[in-house]
Amino acid sequence: MVRSPQSPVLSIHGLIKDVGPLSSLDGKMLRVVSGVSLVAERGQVTALLGANGAGKTTTLECAQGLQKRSGGTISLLGQDPATAGADLRARVGVMLQDGGLPPSARPLPLLRHIAGLYARPWPVEDLVGRLGIDAFSRTGVRRLSGGQKQRLALAAALIGRPEVLFLDEPSAGLDPQSRQLVFDLIAELRDSGMGIILTTHLMDDAQRLADYVYIIDGGRNVAEGTVQELLQRNPGADQGAEHVRTLVFEAPPGLDLSRVLPDGVDVSEPRAGSYTVTGTLTPGHLSALAQWWDQQGIMPASMSLQARSLEDVFLDISGKDIR
Amino acid sequence: MSPAATQQTQQPASLLRRVLLQGKYEALTMLRNGEQLILAVVLPLLALVGLTVTPFLDGMGSSRINVAVPGILALCAMSTAFTGQGIATGFDRRYGVLRFLSTTPLGRGGLIAGKVLSVLAVLCLQVVVVGAVAMALGWKPVAAGWLPGLALLALGAAAFTALGLLVAGTVRPEATLAITNLLWILLGAMGGIVIPAERLPAAAQAVVHFLPSGALGESMRAAFLGGALNGGAALILLLWTVIAGAAAIRWFKWN
Numbered sequence: 001m002v003r004s005p006q007s008p009v010l011s012i013h014g015l016i017k018d019v020g021p022l023s024s025l026d027g028k029m030l031r032v033v034s035g036v037s038l039v040a041e042r043g044q045v046t047a048l049l050g051a052n053g054a055g056k057t058t059t060l061e062c063a064q065g066l067q068k069r070s071g072g073t074i075s076l077l078g079q080d081p082a083t084a085g086a087d088l089r090a091r092v093g094v095m096l097q098d099g100g101l102p103p104s105a106r107p108l109p110l111l112r113h114i115a116g117l118y119a120r121p122w123p124v125e126d127l128v129g130r131l132g133i134d135a136f137s138r139t140g141v142r143r144l145s146g147g148q149k150q151r152l153a154l155a156a157a158l159i160g161r162p163e164v165l166f167l168d169e170p171s172a173g174l175d176p177q178s179r180q181l182v183f184d185l186i187a188e189l190r191d192s193g194m195g196i197i198l199t200t201h202l203m204d205d206a207q208r209l210a211d212y213v214y215i216i217d218g219g220r221n222v223a224e225g226t227v228q229e230l231l232q233r234n235p236g237a238d239q240g241a242e243h244v245r246t247l248v249f250e251a252p253p254g255l256d257l258s259r260v261l262p263d264g265v266d267v268s269e270p271r272a273g274s275y276t277v278t279g280t281l282t283p284g285h286l287s288a289l290a291q292w293w294d295q296q297g298i299m300p301a302s303m304s305l306q307a308r309s310l311e312d313v314f315l316d317i318s319g320k321d322i323r
Numbered sequence: 324m325s326p327a328a329t330q331q332t333q334q335p336a337s338l339l340r341r342v343l344l345q346g347k348y349e350a351l352t353m354l355r356n357g358e359q360l361i362l363a364v365v366l367p368l369l370a371l372v373g374l375t376v377t378p379f380l381d382g383m384g385s386s387r388i389n390v391a392v393p394g395i396l397a398l399c400a401m402s403t404a405f406t407g408q409g410i411a412t413g414f415d416r417r418y419g420v421l422r423f424l425s426t427t428p429l430g431r432g433g434l435i436a437g438k439v440l441s442v443l444a445v446l447c448l449q450v451v452v453v454g455a456v457a458m459a460l461g462w463k464p465v466a467a468g469w470l471p472g473l474a475l476l477a478l479g480a481a482a483f484t485a486l487g488l489l490v491a492g493t494v495r496p497e498a499t500l501a502i503t504n505l506l507w508i509l510l511g512a513m514g515g516i517v518i519p520a521e522r523l524p525a526a527a528q529a530v531v532h533f534l535p536s537g538a539l540g541e542s543m544r545a546a547f548l549g550g551a552l553n554g555g556a557a558l559i560l561l562l563w564t565v566i567a568g569a570a571a572i573r574w575f576k577w578n
Contacts, residue, residue, distance in 0.1 A: 064426050066577070086428040090335040100423025102415060104352060116344045117428045119334035156423070160333055 009077055009164045009195030010040040010063055016071030017058050017219075033058050033219045035072070040197045040212075042163070045190050047210035048199045049314065055219040056199035057097060060166055063197070064094050077164060090118055093162030097169050099153040103142035107133050107152050110141070111159055118160040131155050132181060146173025154182060158189075165189065167198040171205050183209060203311040213310070217318045230313050247277040247286075249303035251293075260292045261285060281305070335428030345429055345437025350444040353407055362402045362507070363445060364452055370517060371395045371453065375460060383519060384548045385463070392457045392464070393543035394517035396476060399449040401516065401536060404442045404480040406503040409487030412438065413499035416491060421577050431577070435488070442484050443477065450476070467550030472543055475552075478560045479539035485567035486535065492575030516540040532556075535563040 017033040033055040040046035048056045061067040063074055065081035074081055079088050101110065111128065115121035128134050131151045136144060144152065150173050157165060170186070171179050186209060190196055200206055206213050207227055215223040215230075223230060253272040261267060265279030277285075293300065335341065353359050374380055374391035384390040415421050425431045450473075454462075464472075491499045510516055513527055515537030520528045531537035542556035 066422055066426065086335040086338070086341075086430055086433075089426060089430060090333045090428045092426070094423065094426040096419050096423055096426075098419040100419035102352070102420045103418060104356065113344060113348045114427060117336050117341050119336055120331065153423075160427070162333065 007078075008039045008041050008075075010046075010197060011038070011075045012059065012063060012072065013037050013074075014072035015059060015062060015069055015074065017055075017062060017067065018070040031070075031219065033062070035220055036214075036216060037072075037221060038214045038224075040164075040195050042195045043190060043193045044211040045186065045196045045198065045209050047206040047213045048197070048216050049201070049203070049206045049210075049213050049310075050199075050216035051201055051318070054216045056201075056216055057168055058219075059216070060168055060197070060199055064092070064166055065089075090160060091163045093157035093160055093165045095153045095157040095165075095167045095170065097172070099149050101141045101149065101153060101156065103140070105141050106138050107141065107144075107155075108137040110152075111155055114156055115159045120161065121159050122161045124159070127155050127159060130185065132178075147175050147178040150174055151178060151182065154185075163194060165194055165196045167196065169200060170198055171200070171202060203309060203314065207310050215314060215317060223313070223317050227310060230310060231307070245278075245281045246306045247281060247289075247303065248275070248306065249277075250274050250301040251298050255298075257289075257292075260288055338433065341429050341433050342436045342440060345424075345433060346440030346444060349411070349437055349441035353403070353411065353441060353445055354448075356411075359407045359411075362406055363399065363449055367395050367399050367402065367449070367453060368456060370398060370511070371457060371460075374517065379518060379522060383521075384544075386461065388457060388460055388462045389464070389548060390519075390544065391517065392453070392462045393468075393472065393547040394519075394540045395453055395457070396450060396472075397479060397516050397536070397539040397543045398511055399453060400446055400476055400480045400539065401483050401507060401510065403445045403449065404483035405487040406507045407445070407487075408438055408442055408484055409491045409503040410496070410500050412488055412491035413494075413496035416577070417496045419578070425577065438488070439481070439484055442480050446476065446480055464547045465550040468547040471550075471552040472546035475539065475542045475546060475557060475560070478557065478564065479535065479543075482535045482539075482560050482563040482567065485564055485571055488575065489567050489571040492571055492577075510534065510536040514540075519544065533559060535560060538563070 015033050015036045016031065018029040018031050020029040021027040022030055036055065036059050038046070038048070038059075048059060050056050058067065062069040063076055063081055065084065068082060076084070077088060077091055081088065108124070108128065111124050111133075115124050128137055131154060133148075133151060133155055136148055141149065141152070150170070154167070154170065157167070167186075170182060174182060186196060190211075198205075198209070210227060212226055213224065213230060214221055250273055253269070255269075255275070257267045257275070257277075261277065265277055265281065265285065268276050270276060336344075353363070371388075371391055374395075375388045378387075380387050380390040412421070421434065424434050429437070487503060490502050494502065512518070513523060513531075514534050515523065515527075515531035516539060520531045520537055520541065523531060532541070538556040538559040542553040542560070545551045545553040545556070
């Protein structure tokens, strides 16, 4: 995908953030973000992917004007968020990681109140219906489930019909139904032209939602691209091939597959009876395997073929477990 | 077409509207909270009745209740501005409410203005309720006392709001809860707010004049008992407002 060069909603260049002085560091400052750069476009979902503590939230909070940056430049809709006023804040929606909702509030009056801060808010009843909040619109926030709170926080971020939407870990605490609802809405908002910037430590979120991914590790950019680009650019440790896939199947334990499958694919049996074949798999491999099963009279209990995942890419790049 | 798709650039509501909305929202939140209501109305009324049936204030003015009510109104200001607003702000800070609202068009300035407005709104209701009960019990304020009295009450509310925000913005909410409640009891009993400094132990008297509680209590009594403006006490309140306000701006942590 080509990144359009004109008028990104957000561009960050060489962001630096120091915190402290910290007594745990003998009164020294700790650099939590050291040179993050990124660009987010209208009509796209841009994901910041990284492990906990990578600097994603700090980067976002500098862009939202919640934290003062120590260095670098940030342009949000053409303005510096550190000095911008209510005019800019009216065009930007923010969903914080911890929600930021008062526990004693009830959802509907709270959303009505926030809507009043904008000249042309999203009609509250419509938004409440879209996110399924009407089912708990008069229940106190402290009694809501994690998923309900998350949907309410999303509604609070959207009530001003923003041009730019920041979502910090949007799928945290969501059950599968809520997750589908939220993801569908995010896709629709993206298609209507909103620029959406989200952080996540979940590969699946990035793979399902993101048009463009920045992988952040240790307060720096370590890789970027569309999901497809990242998958192809980092094709695995040694194969150098374009389409690495994994075949997983379950069959009687202790099978010797080395004579069935040629060199170049890697076979392992991580658990007894569960086999993993990784490499540049072709239809020929599958055919050879099926013929051999036929000769041996083996019917696998299950089998699945998986493309290389973003998680594999992340592990290759950072050497860290992200979950 | 999705309601999200807006052809025009979104604008904030006017500053005045944003602050009024936030003030209304916070005032209603405070009035719905049972503990806050006890602190804001029930305890001051109990103190009022207590002071009218006991001889603590005898000989200080025209009648027990005339001496008691100005101090009780000052106590109301301390309840709402210091303890009530301090605790609410401390927990809002814990739950990220302050951070979220500061990303909306309200912003940090609007949030603080809304808090001050909500304190003044609740204080107006307290003056009406306490004033009505007091008049039913025979309170006869000097007519010339209303103007300086209400102005001083607003100044006192500003000083105590600044102090409440200073505590709420610098320590954990549980500590804010403890500190503001404890100080409410200590200043209420010994701070010269309802019981005039002359009736306190000699050691306390010198200090009490310089406390915001003592300055507010004294100047309220001067206004409603004699129709006078106590300039010295007003200056002390103003200094507390400026110093605590500057300290809150300097040290308030939003997260």
